Amino acid sequence: MKLKYFLFGLITTILVMIVIIFIVFKYTQSKQEEALVKEMTSDVEELYLTLKPYSIEDNAYVFKNIIDGISENILEDNDLIFVNFWATWCQPCIAEMPSLEKLINLESFSNNKIKFVFASKESLEKIKSFNSNRKYNLPFYQFKEKEKSIFNHSAIPTTYIIDKSKNIFYVISGSQNWNSTLIINFLNSIKS
Numbered sequence: 236m237k238l239k240y241f242l243f244g245l246i247t248t249i250l251v252m253i254v255i256i257f258i259v260f261k262y263t264q265s266k267q268e269e270a271l272v273k274e275m276t277s278d279v280e281e282l283y284l285t286l287k288p289y290s291i292e293d294n295a296y297v298f299k300n301i302i303d304g305i306s307e308n309i310l311e312d313n314d315l316i317f318v319n320f321w322a323t324w325c326q327p328c329i330a331e332m333p334s335l336e337k338l339i340n341l342e343s344f345s346n347n348k349i350k351f352v353f354a355s356k357e358s359l360e361k362i363k364s365f366n367s368n369r370k371y372n373l374p375f376y377q378f379k380e381k382e383k384s385i386f387n388h389s390a391i392p393t394t395y396i397i398d399k400s401k402n403i404f405y406v407i408s409g410s411q412n413w414n415s416t417l418i419i420n421f422l423n424s425i426k427s
Contacts, residue, residue, distance in 0.1 A: 298352060298376040304359055307376070315349045315404075315425065316397040320378070320388060322355055323365040327410035328392045332371055337414040339373065343423055354378035396425070 298309050309316055319335065321328035338344065339351050354376045355362050362375050378386070386395060388408065396405040404425065411418065 298354060298378055300374075300376055304377075309350055309352050309376075314399045315422075316352065316395075317349055317422075318352045318354055318386070318395045318397065320354050320356075320386065320391050320393045320395075322391055323357055323361055325391050329369075331392060331410045331413060332369075332373065334412050334414040336372055338419070338422075341414075341419065343419070349422070352376050396422075398425075 298307050300307055309318070321332075323329075335351075335353075344351075351374055353373045356378050359377050362377060366373075366375055388406070390408055392408075392410055394407045394411075395403050396407070398404045
C-alpha cells in the first residue's frame with residue numbers, strides 16, 4: 236500500500252515538474268520575443284543602409300509563390316521590389332513581421348508600385364505550415380538559386396531593395412521596425 240502511494244506521489248510530482256518547466260519555457264520565449272519587438276520599435280536615430288550597385292539577371296534565381304508553387308519573375312512591371320530574406324526558425328525575422336504587415340497595408344504602398352517578396356530557402360511545405368499557424372498576410376515565396384547569386388547575405392533578416400532598372404539599390408541587415416516614420420519616408424522617397 237505504501238508503495239502505491241509512493242508511486243502515485245512520484246508520478247504526480249514528475250507531471251507537476253513537467254508542467255512547470257513547460258510554463259517557464261513558454262514564458263521565457265514570450266519575454267524574448269517581447270524584448271526583440273521592444274528593441275526594434277524603439278526610436279531609431281539612423282537607418283544603416285549599404286549601397287549595392289549590382290544588376291540582377293532574370294534567370295539567376297527562382298522565387299516560388301507558396302500559394303501555388305509556381306515560379307515568378309519578381310522583376311516584371313514594378314518600380315521597386317522589396318525582398319526580405321527570413322526563416323521560420325529566426326526569432327528576429329518573426330519579430331519584425333507585424334511591422335512589415337503594417338507597412339504593406341499602408342495606403343501609400345497599396346498602388347502596386349512596390350512589389351513585396353518574403354523569401355525563405357526552406358521548403359514550400361514548411362513555409363505554408365508556418366503561415367497557417369501564424370496567419371500573416373504577407374506574400375511568402377520559396378527562394379532557390381540556380382547559381383551563386385548576388386543575394387548574398389550572412390545573416391537574416393536581410394532586405395534588398397531593387398529599383399526598376401533591376402539594380403540592387405540598398406541592403407538592410409537585421410531586424411527593423413518597418414512601420415517607423417523613418418523607413419516609410421525613405422521608401423516613399425525612393426519609389427517616386
